Each structure stands twice: as structure tokens, then as C-alpha cells.
Amino acid sequence: MQLSKRVQNITPSSTLAITAKAKALKAAGHDVIGLGAGEPDFNTPEHIIEAATLSMKEGETKYTPSGGLTTLKDAIIDKFKQDQQLTYIQEEIMVASGAKHALYTIFQALLDEGDEVIVPAPYWVSYPEQIKLAGGEPIFLQAKEADDFKISKDALSAAITSKTKAFIVNSPSNPTGGLYTKEELQALGEVATEHDVMIISDEIYEKLIYGDVEHHSIASLSDELKKRTVIVNGVSKAYSMTGWRIGYAAGDKALIKAMTDLASHSTSNPTTPAQYGAIAAYQSDQAMVEEMRQAFESRLEKAYEQLIQLPGVSCVKPKGAFYLFPNVKEAAEAGGFATVDEWAGALLDEEKVAVVPGAGFGAPDNIRLSYATSLSLLEEALQRIGHFIKRTSAARKGVQ
Structure with missing residues (x-):
């Protein structure tokens, strides 16, 4: 079968790809922390679910x-x-x-x-x-x-x-x-x-x-x-x-x-x-929007402070959304990796932390971390990243 040129030229979504790989590892029994997904970790508010359910019961299915x-x-x-x-x-x-x-x-x-x-x-x-x-x-x-x-x-x-x-x-x-x-x-x-x-x-x-x-x-x-x-x-x-x-x-x-x-x-x-x-x-009442925003802001403050302490990592503090976008080029080079993509792949394989490499966003020196997850998982993920950076850097120094 000969596919069209337009679909052959498509680059698959890196965000969805990393999320799928993390889910597959988790399903296989690995303790994976996924920081790749671009979606809130809160469920849809109940009154919205109820409104949709009611509409279906009232015949609004056409x-x-x-x-x-x-x-x-x-x-x-x-x-x-x-x-x-x-x-x-x-x-x-x-x-x-x-x-x-x-x-x-x-x-x-x-x-x-x-x-x-x-x-x-x-x-x-x-x-x-x-x-x-x-x-x-x-x-x-x-x-x-x-x-x-x-x-x-x-x-x-x-x-x-x-x-x-x-x-x-x-x-x-x-x-x-x-x-x-x-x-x-x-x-x-x-x-x-x-x-x-x-x-x-x-x-x-x-x-x-x-x-x-x-x-x-x-x-x-x-x-x-x-x-x-x-x-x-x-x-x-x-x-x-x-x-x-x-x-x-x-x-x-x-x-x-x-x-x-x-x-x-x-x-x-x-x-x-x-x-x-x-x-x-x-x-409806917009209070839940503000509650979720406050939760994200609290996570951002704590995760950002932990992140910028990591060796070889720098990060512009974000003012919106729910992502951190640190530059990890120095950390990757210190660990002997040719690219940040390789570094991110090894991080997932060895420490079971899923991040999205920045190359898909046009920034090959960076990675994207979603803080749309619990603070405890965020802190654990950043600890694993810190351990990974120190271990790979030490291993390369030992080889040299």
C-alpha cells in the first residue's frame, strides 16, 4: 500500500508517544512516574458530568x-x-x-x-x-x-x-x-x-x-x-x-x-x-476553576524550587499552564549523552520517570515536565531525576 505524501511527512506527537510508553511500562508492573501528559489530574467536576448525563437521558443524543x-x-x-x-x-x-x-x-x-x-x-x-x-x-x-x-x-x-x-x-x-x-x-x-x-x-x-x-x-x-x-x-x-x-x-x-x-x-x-x-x-459557579489553579500554583512553587537545585539544570519560571521547561543540556553532557533525547530515554528506562524531550517543541536542549500530578509524585520524580544526574555524571567521570 502506498500512503499519501502528506501522512508520510507527519511527525507523531511526542507528548502522546511518551505518555503511551509510560503507560505500557506501568501496565507491565514498573513503578513509573509520568510527567508527560498535558492534562489536569483532577476529574471533571460532578455538576458537569451530571449535566451531560441528564442531556442523554432527555434524548439529546442526536x-x-x-x-x-x-x-x-x-x-x-x-x-x-x-x-x-x-x-x-x-x-x-x-x-x-x-x-x-x-x-x-x-x-x-x-x-x-x-x-x-x-x-x-x-x-x-x-x-x-x-x-x-x-x-x-x-x-x-x-x-x-x-x-x-x-x-x-x-x-x-x-x-x-x-x-x-x-x-x-x-x-x-x-x-x-x-x-x-x-x-x-x-x-x-x-x-x-x-x-x-x-x-x-x-x-x-x-x-x-x-x-x-x-x-x-x-x-x-x-x-x-x-x-x-x-x-x-x-x-x-x-x-x-x-x-x-x-x-x-x-x-x-x-x-x-x-x-x-x-x-x-x-x-x-x-x-x-x-x-x-x-x-x-x-x-455554573467558577469556584472549582480557581481551586484547581491554586493547587497548580502550589505545586509549581515547590517543584520549581526543587528543580533548580539539580546540577546542570536551569529553568525559566513559568507564569501559566502546568509545565516546567528546564534546560538540561549541561546535565546530559555531564552524563555522557549525545543529546537530550537520549538522556530522557535513559531516564525513563533507568529511573522510570517519563518526561517529554524538547526537540519536539523546537527546543532540543530542554525537556517538558508536567506538574499536573500530585505533589508527592512530583517530589519523588525530581528526586529520581537528581539521582540519575549524579549517577550518570559520576559514572562518566569514573570512565574518564
């Missing part, structure tokens, strides 16, 4: 409009008004089968062969693959660790060509946890306006921010920026609903219609009971 239930769109519209003071109408909202599906559909609806999308690196692993599947070309713009992994106005401007269709803003970021300030977003928005390019703003982690900072949507900074921005969000992270697969896009009516038409020939509609669960998530 097709819905391809772009989502009008009642869910209304809940999303209300959320935008309350959180970002942004006003949208029904025709500017498309509900998708997860934020990942919303992004995939944006690229399919937006890009022609050879169109370029600027992707700041480090980046979420699926951005470049989705762009390539739509016939586009990801243009990587490397952000420096010294700049908290954020790109500058000048760097963005220099990367834009006549083929540039859009650039991606992911704030808070997966994998770095970086958060752009209002002023930084304004500067990037000025470049987009000057060069007439679109902005794809991935805001899936907006509710999970820590310290004395605020989340700002670039679309909220001016009417002009709102017109050229498509926002991607969903209920997966803030409400611990990753498996429910409900995300959405908000933006220009023509783009949203094209995305909705495309979805009508692919997914038909987002899962019906899950949409009712999402309605309950947005229309």
Missing part, C-alpha cells in the same frame, strides 16, 4: 448543527464578554471537537499551498504538523530563554515575507508556561497590522496563570486586532475536560463559515452530550 449548539455558542459569547470584554455574535463562533480540531480546521480553511505561518519556538508540537497538512509552511522564529521564550516585535517583523498568512500567539504557552504582557501583545499586533497578516491566538491555558500577572487576549486590544485575530480556546484545561473534546474558535464570519462547512464533511458535529457538559461548565 446530531447538532455542525458549528455547535446555539446555547453553547451563547455561553461562549457570554464568557468572552465577561473575561475579555469582547463582543461576538453566533456567526463568529464555531464549536469544534477540541481546541486541536479548531486549530486544524483553521489551517485547512485559511492556507493554500506554500502559504507561510510564523510559529514562535518553542511551540506546541501539533502546530507545524497541522500547517504542513494544510499545504502551508511553518516558519520557526526562535525565542530566547533569556527573553522568557517570547518573541520581539522586531524579530516578528523580520520574519514576515510576501507569503506570510498568519502568525501564532500561544499565551500562556505550552510548553514554556510563558505569558505575554499587554504591551508585548500590542507591539506584536502593530506588526500584524502593518504587514496585514492574521493572528491565531491559542488561549487554552488562559485560566491557569500564577503570581501577580494577568492574561490578555490580543483580540481585546483594539477593534483592528479583533478583526484580524481568530481565538482558539476550549474547556479541556480549565475544567479538566480533556477527553470530552470541546473547543472553539472565534473570529471573522467568513472564516468561521468556511470552518463550519469543512466540519460538516468531517466530524458532522461536536459530541452532543459533551456540548451540554460544556454549557454547564461555563454557566
Whole structure:
């Protein structure tokens, strides 16, 4: 069988691959601590589960409009008004089968062969693959660790060509946890306006921010920026609903219609009971969101302090999401490993700690650690990593 060139060129998701390997080792009886998964370790709140269950009992098990239930769109519209003071109408909202599906559909609806999308690196692993599947070309713009992994106005401007269709803003970021300030977003928005390019703003982690900072949507900074921005969000992270697969896009009516038409020939509609669960998530008391955010912040503070004590490890302190993204190049070299990927593989094999190598995020000197797990497991994992670093470094010195 001859597979299509487009699928042959896909790089599998490194985050899902490491999670699958960790689960396989655990199933085989090994004491594995998985720090690879990009999902909260809390269950979906009970009132959301009850709302979805009730909807099924009441017969809401059939097709819905391809772009989502009008009642869910209304809940999303209300959320935008309350959180970002942004006003949208029904025709500017498309509900998708997860934020990942919303992004995939944006690229399919937006890009022609050879169109370029600027992707700041480090980046979420699926951005470049989705762009390539739509016939586009990801243009990587490397952000420096010294700049908290954020790109500058000048760097963005220099990367834009006549083929540039859009650039991606992911704030808070997966994998770095970086958060752009209002002023930084304004500067990037000025470049987009000057060069007439679109902005794809991935805001899936907006509710999970820590310290004395605020989340700002670039679309909220001016009417002009709102017109050229498509926002991607969903209920997966803030409400611990990753498996429910409900995300959405908000933006220009023509783009949203094209995305909705495309979805009508692919997914038909987002899962019906899950949409009712999402309605309950947005229309109910938000106290559980804050409780989970506080739990993550507490873990971050303790895990970060333990992490930066490890030899050969440095780390920019994240301001959002639930990841640490340390640079471990020095530790890997001290242990005699040629790459961080090899180091991470040996860490899993020898110490049974699963982390995601940074190469898949465009940062080969780093690894991603998820602190969406219990504090006791985090502390144990970091102890194992510390032991691994000291043991491999000592072994190499002994050989030398």
C-alpha cells in the first residue's frame, strides 16, 4: 500500500508517544512516574458530568448543527464578554471537537499551498504538523530563554515575507508556561497590522496563570486586532475536560463559515452530550476553576524550587499552564549523552520517570515536565531525576 505524501511527512506527537510508553511500562508492573501528559489530574467536576448525563437521558443524543449548539455558542459569547470584554455574535463562533480540531480546521480553511505561518519556538508540537497538512509552511522564529521564550516585535517583523498568512500567539504557552504582557501583545499586533497578516491566538491555558500577572487576549486590544485575530480556546484545561473534546474558535464570519462547512464533511458535529457538559461548565459557579489553579500554583512553587537545585539544570519560571521547561543540556553532557533525547530515554528506562524531550517543541536542549500530578509524585520524580544526574555524571567521570 502506498500512503499519501502528506501522512508520510507527519511527525507523531511526542507528548502522546511518551505518555503511551509510560503507560505500557506501568501496565507491565514498573513503578513509573509520568510527567508527560498535558492534562489536569483532577476529574471533571460532578455538576458537569451530571449535566451531560441528564442531556442523554432527555434524548439529546442526536446530531447538532455542525458549528455547535446555539446555547453553547451563547455561553461562549457570554464568557468572552465577561473575561475579555469582547463582543461576538453566533456567526463568529464555531464549536469544534477540541481546541486541536479548531486549530486544524483553521489551517485547512485559511492556507493554500506554500502559504507561510510564523510559529514562535518553542511551540506546541501539533502546530507545524497541522500547517504542513494544510499545504502551508511553518516558519520557526526562535525565542530566547533569556527573553522568557517570547518573541520581539522586531524579530516578528523580520520574519514576515510576501507569503506570510498568519502568525501564532500561544499565551500562556505550552510548553514554556510563558505569558505575554499587554504591551508585548500590542507591539506584536502593530506588526500584524502593518504587514496585514492574521493572528491565531491559542488561549487554552488562559485560566491557569500564577503570581501577580494577568492574561490578555490580543483580540481585546483594539477593534483592528479583533478583526484580524481568530481565538482558539476550549474547556479541556480549565475544567479538566480533556477527553470530552470541546473547543472553539472565534473570529471573522467568513472564516468561521468556511470552518463550519469543512466540519460538516468531517466530524458532522461536536459530541452532543459533551456540548451540554460544556454549557454547564461555563454557566455554573467558577469556584472549582480557581481551586484547581491554586493547587497548580502550589505545586509549581515547590517543584520549581526543587528543580533548580539539580546540577546542570536551569529553568525559566513559568507564569501559566502546568509545565516546567528546564534546560538540561549541561546535565546530559555531564552524563555522557549525545543529546537530550537520549538522556530522557535513559531516564525513563533507568529511573522510570517519563518526561517529554524538547526537540519536539523546537527546543532540543530542554525537556517538558508536567506538574499536573500530585505533589508527592512530583517530589519523588525530581528526586529520581537528581539521582540519575549524579549517577550518570559520576559514572562518566569514573570512565574518564
